[in-house]
Amino acid sequence: MAIQKGEKIPNITLTTMAQGKPEAVETARLLADKKVVLFSLPGAFTPTCSARHLPGFIQNADAFREKGVDLIICTAVNDAFVMDAWGKAQGAGDKVMMLADGNGDFADALGLAFDARGFGMGRRGMRFSMVINDGVIEQLNIEEPGAFHVSSAEHVLSQI
Numbered sequence: 001m002a003i004q005k006g007e008k009i010p011n012i013t014l015t016t017m018a019q020g021k022p023e024a025v026e027t028a029r030l031l032a033d034k035k036v037v038l039f040s041l042p043g044a045f046t047p048t049c050s051a052r053h054l055p056g057f058i059q060n061a062d063a064f065r066e067k068g069v070d071l072i073i074c075t076a077v078n079d080a081f082v083m084d085a086w087g088k089a090q091g092a093g094d095k096v097m098m099l100a101d102g103n104g105d106f107a108d109a110l111g112l113a114f115d116a117r118g119f120g121m122g123r124r125g126m127r128f129s130m131v132i133n134d135g136v137i138e139q140l141n142i143e144e145p146g147a148f149h150v151s152s153a154e155h156v157l158s159q160i
Helices: 027-031 047-059 061-066 080-090 105-110 153-159
Strands: 013-018 021-026 035-040 071-076 097-100 113-115 123-125 128-133 136-142
Touching: 013 080, 021 027, 021 080, 035 047, 035 153, 047 061, 047 071, 047 080, 047 153, 061 153, 071 080, 080 097, 105 113, 105 123, 128 153, 136 153
Parallel strands: 035 071, 071 097
Antiparallel strands: 013 021, 013 097, 035 128, 113 123, 128 136
16 A cells, blocks of 8 residues: 555665765655655656656756755666766766665565556556655655556645
């Protein structure tokens, strides 16, 4: 069953790149005492993810900050090297933190994983977005398969 609005994000270890090396990041520590927008997508460098999803959050980063968001996080079931390269290619900089869910543990713990073997992609995380306050989900937006609406930066901005 998928995680629900009002529930606490499980403590899972994700990975980021720091000074050219993978670095573990625990969700409990990262989300504590912060208002966070977290979004997930099926994969780095994929068409909708690269053309619309990540760019929307990069372009609207200042608008999120103006609404009190401390941190914007992008996750995908990719390794930290891929997430880092994709973030650099997209110009994420310090606007969006790129976190790798390399084994899909985060997507699994949230109940938001899906089987994309039919597309040659293995197990992946669904496309979703959430607003998190001190580790607790305030807003949760899960896309229907193949859709891109409720997880967009613009939709999330309208919820804050």
